Amino acid sequence: MTDLTAQLADLAAAVGEADLLTGPDSMEPYRRDWAKDPSVGMPCAVLRARSVDQVVAAMRWAAETGTPVVPRGAGSGLSGGSSAVDGALTISLDRMTGIEIDVPTRTARVEPGALNIDVKRAAAAHGLWYPPDPSSYEICSIGGNLATNAGGLCCVKYGVTTDYVLGLDVVLADGRLLRLGGRQVKDVAGLSLMKLFVGSEGTLGVIVGATLRLVPALPPAATLVASFPTVRAAADAVVAIGAALRASMMELMDNASINAVEDFRSMGLDRSAGALLVAQSDSPGQARTAEIEAMAAACATHGATEVFTTDDADEGELFCAARRAAFPAIEMRGSLLLEDVGVAVPLLPRLLDGIAEIAQRQGVDIPVVAHAGDGNTHPIIVYDASDADSGARDRTAFDEVMALAISLDGTITGEHGVGRLKKSALPAQVGEHVMAVSRAIKAALDPQGLLNPGAVL
Amino acid sequence: MTDLTAQLADLAAAVGEADLLTGPDSMEPYRRDWAKDPSVGMPCAVLRARSVDQVVAAMRWAAETGTPVVPRGAGSGLSGGSSAVDGALTISLDRMTGIEIDVPTRTARVEPGALNIDVKRAAAAHGLWYPPDPSSYEICSIGGNLATNAGGLCCVKYGVTTDYVLGLDVVLADGRLLRLGGRQVKDVAGLSLMKLFVGSEGTLGVIVGATLRLVPALPPAATLVASFPTVRAAADAVVAIGAALRASMMELMDNASINAVEDFRSMGLDRSAGALLVAQSDSPGQARTAEIEAMAAACATHGATEVFTTDDADEGELFCAARRAAFPAIEMRGSLLLEDVGVAVPLLPRLLDGIAEIAQRQGVDIPVVAHAGDGNTHPIIVYDASDADSGARDRTAFDEVMALAISLDGTITGEHGVGRLKKSALPAQVGEHVMAVSRAIKAALDPQGLLNPGAVL
Numbered sequence: 001m002t003d004l005t006a007q008l009a010d011l012a013a014a015v016g017e018a019d020l021l022t023g024p025d026s027m028e029p030y031r032r033d034w035a036k037d038p039s040v041g042m043p044c045a046v047l048r049a050r051s052v053d054q055v056v057a058a059m060r061w062a063a064e065t066g067t068p069v070v071p072r073g074a075g076s077g078l079s080g081g082s083s084a085v086d087g088a089l090t091i092s093l094d095r096m097t098g099i100e101i102d103v104p105t106r107t108a109r110v111e112p113g114a115l116n117i118d119v120k121r122a123a124a125a126h127g128l129w130y131p132p133d134p135s136s137y138e139i140c141s142i143g144g145n146l147a148t149n150a151g152g153l154c155c156v157k158y159g160v161t162t163d164y165v166l167g168l169d170v171v172l173a174d175g176r177l178l179r180l181g182g183r184q185v186k187d188v189a190g191l192s193l194m195k196l197f198v199g200s201e202g203t204l205g206v207i208v209g210a211t212l213r214l215v216p217a218l219p220p221a222a223t224l225v226a227s228f229p230t231v232r233a234a235a236d237a238v239v240a241i242g243a244a245l246r247a248s249m250m251e252l253m254d255n256a257s258i259n260a261v262e263d264f265r266s267m268g269l270d271r272s273a274g275a276l277l278v279a280q281s282d283s284p285g286q287a288r289t290a291e292i293e294a295m296a297a298a299c300a301t302h303g304a305t306e307v308f309t310t311d312d313a314d315e316g317e318l319f320c321a322a323r324r325a326a327f328p329a330i331e332m333r334g335s336l337l338l339e340d341v342g343v344a345v346p347l348l349p350r351l352l353d354g355i356a357e358i359a360q361r362q363g364v365d366i367p368v369v370a371h372a373g374d375g376n377t378h379p380i381i382v383y384d385a386s387d388a389d390s391g392a393r394d395r396t397a398f399d400e401v402m403a404l405a406i407s408l409d410g411t412i413t414g415e416h417g418v419g420r421l422k423k424s425a426l427p428a429q430v431g432e433h434v435m436a437v438s439r440a441i442k443a444a445l446d447p448q449g450l451l452n453p454g455a456v457l
Numbered sequence: 458m459t460d461l462t463a464q465l466a467d468l469a470a471a472v473g474e475a476d477l478l479t480g481p482d483s484m485e486p487y488r489r490d491w492a493k494d495p496s497v498g499m500p501c502a503v504l505r506a507r508s509v510d511q512v513v514a515a516m517r518w519a520a521e522t523g524t525p526v527v528p529r530g531a532g533s534g535l536s537g538g539s540s541a542v543d544g545a546l547t548i549s550l551d552r553m554t555g556i557e558i559d560v561p562t563r564t565a566r567v568e569p570g571a572l573n574i575d576v577k578r579a580a581a582a583h584g585l586w587y588p589p590d591p592s593s594y595e596i597c598s599i600g601g602n603l604a605t606n607a608g609g610l611c612c613v614k615y616g617v618t619t620d621y622v623l624g625l626d627v628v629l630a631d632g633r634l635l636r637l638g639g640r641q642v643k644d645v646a647g648l649s650l651m652k653l654f655v656g657s658e659g660t661l662g663v664i665v666g667a668t669l670r671l672v673p674a675l676p677p678a679a680t681l682v683a684s685f686p687t688v689r690a691a692a693d694a695v696v697a698i699g700a701a702l703r704a705s706m707m708e709l710m711d712n713a714s715i716n717a718v719e720d721f722r723s724m725g726l727d728r729s730a731g732a733l734l735v736a737q738s739d740s741p742g743q744a745r746t747a748e749i750e751a752m753a754a755a756c757a758t759h760g761a762t763e764v765f766t767t768d769d770a771d772e773g774e775l776f777c778a779a780r781r782a783a784f785p786a787i788e789m790r791g792s793l794l795l796e797d798v799g800v801a802v803p804l805l806p807r808l809l810d811g812i813a814e815i816a817q818r819q820g821v822d823i824p825v826v827a828h829a830g831d832g833n834t835h836p837i838i839v840y841d842a843s844d845a846d847s848g849a850r851d852r853t854a855f856d857e858v859m860a861l862a863i864s865l866d867g868t869i870t871g872e873h874g875v876g877r878l879k880k881s882a883l884p885a886q887v888g889e890h891v892m893a894v895s896r897a898i899k900a901a902l903d904p905q906g907l908l909n910p911g912a913v914l
Contacts, residue, residue, distance in 0.1 A: 107801075128700075179888065187871060195655075375642060415643055430637075433634070441902075
């Protein structure tokens with residue numbers, strides 16, 4: 001037997017054969033995430049873990065054999081964060097889907113493979129709500145959400161994943177199980193390790209459990225949809241609204257994304273609009289009406305050509321669906337590179353003007369949807385995968401969009417994570433000292449460099 | 458000249474003599490924080506820094522000479538986090554008080570010595586609000602708030618300091634200046650270093666600047682005050698309310714703290730009540746009324762003997778002032794050891810029963826005020842500093858209260874920080890693996906162990 005065969009036999013003995021995949025065909029579905037990185041490697045094995053003990057045993061085996069490990073949730077990441085690495089062990093948490101709601105403490109105890117939507121459903125059954133809502137919430141895992149500090153449409157008012165983490169269980173690079181936090185809402189005992197692991201994209205440990213904070217369920221939202229002649233006008237309205245109230249959703253679509261959605265499924269959006277705002281208020285009672293009216297007035301003041309509002313939750317949901325349809329709609333048009341750049345909200349017009357300029361200069365299409373209320377945008381670079389030149393221009397455009405965001409003192413990633421696709425731009429954004437400190441912390445926690453090598457740093 | 462004299466001459470040359478204190482009398486005010494730890498050391502010098510450059514120069518000097526450094530804000534900490542260390546350099550940030558409000562981005566750029574109340578005032582001048590409100594907000598510094606991840610009364614609805622940090626500038630143990638984050642609200646580029654430094658209590662770096670997130674100012678709150686025969690009844694009301702709505706304040710006072718306040722300044726509180734709840738709703742319009750009514754109903758359901766509500770902001774403020782008066786009121790009665798233990802809200806009755814049992818067994822008074830809405834309590838151990846036996850019983854009670862919180866799966870500190878006073882209990886709460894990981898991260902960032910030695914770890 002080769003060394004690898006012997007080592008895999010040891011691994012199978014440690015975790016059980018039943019959950020270990022080693023054949024190329026069986027491992028194929030676990031190689032890529034939604035970034036569909038063509039350069040993904042081939043794992044030595046895929047463990048579909050059912051228990052914390054298996055993850056611990058697998059990590060110990062990895063440490064002893066010096067085998068890299070790639071943690072994986074639902075594989076819906078957009079940055080290559082769970083792309084397989086040649087010869088590494090992929091640990092998929094997809095089978096660990098447990099969810100327990102504790103009503104008196106308003107917490108959810110979850111396993112990392114539980115889907116975001118299932119956590120929401122479980123909470124809703126008790127009149128509670130887990131707010132973070134990435135657009136992929138129906139198919140993404142909580143573990144992945146935690147690893148990337150996922151955001152979503154409601155974050156403009158309700159914050160992001162890290163704001164809801166009360167407890168976290170992490171298996172470290174040497175197999176130690178770290179239990180952080182608990183069920184209390186406020187806890188400053190010791191260093192803020194929990195908040196270090198959230199967003200660490202599998203590079204510091206494998207998340208095997210979490211305690212999430214829930215809030216009381218809210219009344220249904222009222223929705224506003226406004227058309228503007230330009231993105232600048234829409235962004236100015238967003239700034240004005242943000243000074244006065246906390247919308248529960250504030251999304252923007254540019255002309256290109258509006259048209260992509262209308263091509264995909266006619267939803268009655270105004271194809272001639274320079275930009276569309278889809279906003280919501282979930283304040284109670286009269287306050288909701290007042291906030292919608294205030295938003296409508298701000299839109300009118302900033303040149304909206306049309307403003308539509310509705311109290312009807314289902315009707316409002318149609319417009320949210322239109323916004324969420326942007327990604328699958330644009331996917332119909334070719335291969336995609338999805339950006340996640342963010343800037344301070346008042347700089348949105350400059351960012352989007354710059355993206356349009358890059359698109360024109362590189363000869364690529366870059367429709368944009370944005371969580372305008374927090375300045376986080378998703379320019380979606382469309383290219384023809386069968387055309388090598390198109391692919392090169394698209395990659396150049398991808399890098400230029402990130403450089404543009406950095407030049408506006410923004411971020412290359414507001415919620416998706418650096419993964420593998422964006423790491424080349426990270427040093428330019430954060431600088432050499434931050435890179436050095438990050439590497440020092442990584443080295444302290446993972447001296448062999450086994451955890452998700454090639455991601456982030 | 459001795460080595461020290463030569464070294465201090467080098468320091469004076471690096472930072473300027475004008476801001477460097479070296480005489481015992483001039484350094485005396487910078488030796489203690491509000492924990493009034495009698496075992497504080499004597500610094501070798503105190504730098505009252507005016508600029509980031511001075512802090513950088515001082516840290517470089519400290520690294521070269523192997524001199525420990527104690528960062529200090531306003532010195533209002535309650536855990537000995539800025540207690541002077543023999544022969545260390547205390548760097549006081551009290552002179553760095555700059556505050557700039559940027560309205561379009563809804564951010565405040567602040568220096569670490571700026572007082573929390575001054576940040577609030579500056580924001581309010583522009584119709585904006587910086588929520589975190591520790592009870593000491595009128596005299597505590599933002600730098601101290603950041604170092605401890607300070608909480609406050611509004612946190613039950615609005616979160617804690619770390620939820621408001623968009624950017625952070627930190628001087629590391631070797632003098633490197635780390636610039637983290639920016640003005641964008643969502644940013645997951647790289648490791649969550651910013652959130653690691655917040656709450657690190659001066660052990661990982663010296664905070665020299667921050668960008669804080671502001672929110673639109675809110676309408677005035679309505680207030681509810683309810684008397685209960687027992688703490689348990691009040692805590693049950695808190696759980697019931699929390700399942701239905703987000704109060705903007707939910708504070709509890711026990712019989713001992715009520716009476717201490719009434720002894721201090723008659724405010725008309727019910728001296729016979731087992732517990733008092735002081736709660737607020739700042740929802741808009743009719744929703745505020747509805748929430749107050751819902752809270753009142755829940756109080757009545759859970760045995761409140763009296764419920765009083767008011768829409769008048771000033772009248773409401775009087776009751777908040779009564780709650781905030783607890784600490785100075787109890788200070789009139791002797792020397793204090795202030796606890797900050799927290800548990801999941803439904804466990805409040807068990808925690809408070811346990812505290813009462815410790816008080817009786819140790820023969821000490823332990824009045825309790827609590828941020829009941831998030832389970833964070835402040836038992837205040839009163840003792841006679843001139844009586845050695847009283848001091849010993851009080852220290853035993855202090856340790857037992859922390860052990861009690863740990864036995865209820867809670868925390869030894871919800872918002873004040875571990876500092877020096879609580880570090881003996883930290884390993885029992887977090888366990889050996891968390892301690893080891895914390896030390897590894899500390900060692901990675903501060904290999905010489907210069908930053909705030911003796912605090913936290």
